[in-house]
Amino acid sequence: MPLWGPLLLPWVMACVLAFMDGRRAWVAWLGIASLAASLVCTALLLPQAWSGHPPEFVTGDWPVGVGIRLRADPLSIVYTLVSTAVLLGTLVYEHVAGGITSRSFPSLVVFLGAGLTGVFFTSDAFNFYVFFELAMTAAFALASYGEKARNLRAAFTFVVVNLMGSTLFLTAVVMLYLTTGTLDMQSIVAWGQAGAPYALDVPGTLLLCAFGVKLGFFPFHFWAPAVYRDAGPTVAALLAGALANIGSYGLLRFGADVMPQVLERARPLLEILGASSILYGSVLALSRRDTREVLAYASITQAGLIIAALGLGGREGLAAAVALALAGSVDKTALFLAQDRGGERARRAYSVAAFSTAGVPPTAGFWSKAWLLRAALERGHTWLAGLVVLASILSLLALFRAYQREQWLREGAALHRGTGAVVFALSLALVATGLWPEPLLRAGRDAIAGLGVLP
Amino acid sequence: MRSFVPPLSRMLLWPSLIIALSFWLKGGGEVGGGFPAGALAGLAVLLQYVVTGREQTRRYVVVRYAAPLAGVGLLLVVGTAFLPVLAGYTPVSLFPRPGQPGMGAGAFHLHTALIFEGGLMLIVFGLVVTVIDRFALSTANQGDEGP
Numbered sequence: 001m002p003l004w005g006p007l008l009l010p011w012v013m014a015c016v017l018a019f020m021d022g023r024r025a026w027v028a029w030l031g032i033a034s035l036a037a038s039l040v041c042t043a044l045l046l047p048q049a050w051s052g053h054p055p056e057f058v059t060g061d062w063p064v065g066v067g068i069r070l071r072a073d074p075l076s077i078v079y080t081l082v083s084t085a086v087l088l089g090t091l092v093y094e095h096v097a098g099g100i101t102s103r104s105f106p107s108l109v110v111f112l113g114a115g116l117t118g119v120f121f122t123s124d125a126f127n128f129y130v131f132f133e134l135a136m137t138a139a140f141a142l143a144s145y146g147e148k149a150r151n152l153r154a155a156f157t158f159v160v161v162n163l164m165g166s167t168l169f170l171t172a173v174v175m176l177y178l179t180t181g182t183l184d185m186q187s188i189v190a191w192g193q194a195g196a197p198y199a200l201d202v203p204g205t206l207l208l209c210a211f212g213v214k215l216g217f218f219p220f221h222f223w224a225p226a227v228y229r230d231a232g233p234t235v236a237a238l239l240a241g242a243l244a245n246i247g248s249y250g251l252l253r254f255g256a257d258v259m260p261q262v263l264e265r266a267r268p269l270l271e272i273l274g275a276s277s278i279l280y281g282s283v284l285a286l287s288r289r290d291t292r293e294v295l296a297y298a299s300i301t302q303a304g305l306i307i308a309a310l311g312l313g314g315r316e317g318l319a320a321a322v323a324l325a326l327a328g329s330v331d332k333t334a335l336f337l338a339q340d341r342g343g344e345r346a347r348r349a350y351s352v353a354a355f356s357t358a359g360v361p362p363t364a365g366f367w368s369k370a371w372l373l374r375a376a377l378e379r380g381h382t383w384l385a386g387l388v389v390l391a392s393i394l395s396l397l398a399l400f401r402a403y404q405r406e407q408w409l410r411e412g413a414a415l416h417r418g419t420g421a422v423v424f425a426l427s428l429a430l431v432a433t434g435l436w437p438e439p440l441l442r443a444g445r446d447a448i449a450g451l452g453v454l455p
Numbered sequence: 456m457r458s459f460v461p462p463l464s465r466m467l468l469w470p471s472l473i474i475a476l477s478f479w480l481k482g483g484g485e486v487g488g489g490f491p492a493g494a495l496a497g498l499a500v501l502l503q504y505v506v507t508g509r510e511q512t513r514r515y516v517v518v519r520y521a522a523p524l525a526g527v528g529l530l531l532v533v534g535t536a537f538l539p540v541l542a543g544y545t546p547v548s549l550f551p552r553p554g555q556p557g558m559g560a561g562a563f564h565l566h567t568a569l570i571f572e573g574g575l576m577l578i579v580f581g582l583v584v585t586v587i588d589r590f591a592l593s594t595a596n597q598g599d600e601g602p
Contacts, residue, residue: 004540004545004546007546008533008537008546011533011537012533012537015526015529015530015533018526019526057545057546058545059545059546059548060544060545060546060547061544061548067547068547137582
């Protein structure tokens with residue numbers, strides 16, 4: 001499979017879908033089929049990406065620096081696979097849950113997929129911004145889906161905050177170009193190794209803020225509770241499960257791959273930010289009564305864990321960050337979709353996802369947290385290990401208090417066979433990964449091994 | 456007393472659109488390109504919306520068909536990016552190939568990058584105008600329902 005396959009397919013299909021009425025069943029199925037096909041195309045790239053010579057091409061056959069380099073190393077591939085799978089599940093859920101109410105919904109979800117794939121595959125700082133904006137534009141339009149007053153309020157908050165994030169990111173890209181004279185990531189790596197160790201600190205800080213807004217860790221979290229509460233459940237699942245991946249991917253790509261020296265110096269800061277997000281998210285999740293707000297604060301805790309893992313540094317810490325991000329993405333999607341419904345199936349799925357978020361075995365979340373614990377203990381950060389355990393207990397309490405409240409409230413609107421299948425598949429993936437964690441652990445380790453320069 | 460603003464804004468529309476087109480055409484080698492061209496054209500339409508209102512502005516064909524224009528732009532961008540793949544080139548290859556004789560006169564050259572930029576211009580213009588139109592529509596409705 002050539003590298004442009006998974007890039008081309010969602011683009012073309014999203015364009016075609018844009019001209020059709022997404023409320024019709026067959027159009028929705030066409031959108032689902034396109035996402036499924038791009039998932040398959042990405043999966044076909046797996047052997048090449050793991051082969052030591054990741055597939056890459058430069059647009060228009062120009063020399064690097066003029067043309068844009070696109071590249072699919074293991075980190076890109078695992079992020080693309082998980083994000084596309086989450087988008088696919090959410091689109092299926094929305095369609096079988098009772099029909100799509102907006103004509104552009106399938107097209108926008110596929111556009112979001114195209115943007116995310118581009119972000120994960122690009123090896124050029126400005127092109128990263130272009131695809132990032134494509135994904136964000138689709139997300140802005142999606143955020144108002146439902147078109148009730150509360151949905152529009154969520155969309156407005158989301159758009160304003162994320163436009164600020166985009167401005168920070170664009171400023172950082174411009175500074176990178178003016179400092180290093182190139183936008184190609186591998187050329188920036190070479191420039192960074194050559195000398196001037198402090199020159200990239202300011203763009204690095206701006207990037208941390210920009211991705212902080214996307215990922216939503218403390219103190220950049222302020223938009224998350226309001227948006228996740230007021231957006232529709234499907235949209236919240238899309239934003240928390242797929243779009244937030246840009247934040248963790250960006251931090252890993254720019255931090256660990258492009259500017260490892262800056263990441264090394266930022267480690268104390270990252271540890272503080274991570275620890276405060278973990279504490280803040282866990283405590284506030286306990287204090288909330290609305291389930292979606294509880295989930296939003298739980299996602300702030302998750303983001304804090306990723307940041308703390310980045311702050312630990314070293315291969316083990318970074319690999320734990322990848323595993324946490326991937327497992328967290330599926331957790332959040334399953335939680336947001338399951339909490340929308342009542343009934344036996346939804347309760348079971350919610351419990352599994354809640355166990356995974358809290359890190360109870362045998363779930364995917366357990367292994368990613370265990371990895372973080374091991375990395376923390378190996379590096380002698382006992383306090384961080386303690387904080388992780390505390391966060392797990394508090395998350396478990398908060399999520400099951402919400403579960404208790406919801407269980408009494410909801411009698412009707414059970415998951416039927418179709419929606420149940422989606423949520424069931426997500427929770428099955430979590431348990432299966434918990435029982436056989438080798439793929440997750442290997443994905444994390446190899447993704448980091450592919451990043452090149454690391455201490 | 457009649458304000459001079461509406462006639463003035465109408466007079467500004469066509470020059471703005473022509474400057475936008477020139478931005479597009481000279482984007483290859485100089486300051487300009489599809490994105491600023493689309494943004495400028497969108498701003499010119501925004502001025503019309505603010506000054507003369509939705510009904511008057513929608514008399515222009517380009518404004519009524521802004522959303523399909525964005526779709527056409529999208530197809531142009533995707534087409535120029537990925538059609539070379541069918542002929543065995545890498546995506547976003549430039550035609551005529553560098554070194555081959557090009558078409559055009561003086562500083563103006565016809566090549567696929569121009570089509571790509573044109574598509575980008577249509578996307579930006581279409582999106583900007585569609586968003587403005589949505590806002591204009593919702594504020595007009597609120598005006599009707601208001602106290």
